[in-house]
Amino acid sequence: MVDRWLSPEWAAQHEAARQRRACMQGIPHHQGNRNLSGYKKAWSAAHQGQECSNFAAWSMSHKGKATSDVSFNPDDPPEAYTSSTAYEKMMAYTEASRSIHGPEYDPQTDNIDAETVMRIGQGKKHGRFWIGDSVIDTASTPTLSQIRARTTSSSSLPEIRTRPSTAQHRVEVLEANVEEANRRAAELALELAAERAAREAQDKRIAEIVAWMQSSTGSPVPPGLMGPPTHPNQSPLMQTPLPSAGSNNPLPGAQGDQVFPSPPSQGYQGRPAQ
Incomplete structure (x- = not known):
């Protein structure tokens, strides 16, 4: 075993698996160090002895831990799963099983049909x-060549599909993200065009009002009638600008926290002017 781990073939296989894992999107599963049968037993023990099929256990292992409040529902959205790949596999197996057993087939009772998995997983x-x-018996499962030999064009069984690679799936995800970004950019362009059209219509309406006022009064509208707004730091009633933050120059008549009023021109109150 040690010699195998140190062999170049094992190192190449390990590196290829590491590269495939790096291309995967999201968390692979929530089984921990358990196999699928162990996850199934742990889920049943944590949920008052409820029974679940192998397919339900596989689906739930891609949604949450066995001890968490997780359940199997084929109608759950993609967001319920740890990765889009797990959701796509669940949907593909469900559709293939219903094409074989009928639309009323409940995948929750399925212990995973090996031939169906071989067909949709290449x-x-x-x-x-x-x-x-880990729950499929390899010895009793027909090979892909045997499945091809008994598959005819008139057969109602699912066709043998090409299994997408992890890199191909990643490219599809990137393409979907680009398509979504383009859609949002198109929506934003439409919103900006609508705002621009509204501003142009408003400017046209104002020009029409100004032209009507000029024709009615016989005199041009004063240029300062619609002047620019007052600067927020400048009050129209004060000619002296407000001091900026951190300024050492107090307002006229102010020293620290005490304000001294200017003396009256006719002398102080209570004392006649000389």
């Missing part, structure tokens, strides 16, 4: 099944 790539690898 066999065992990298030595693993598409979903539920």
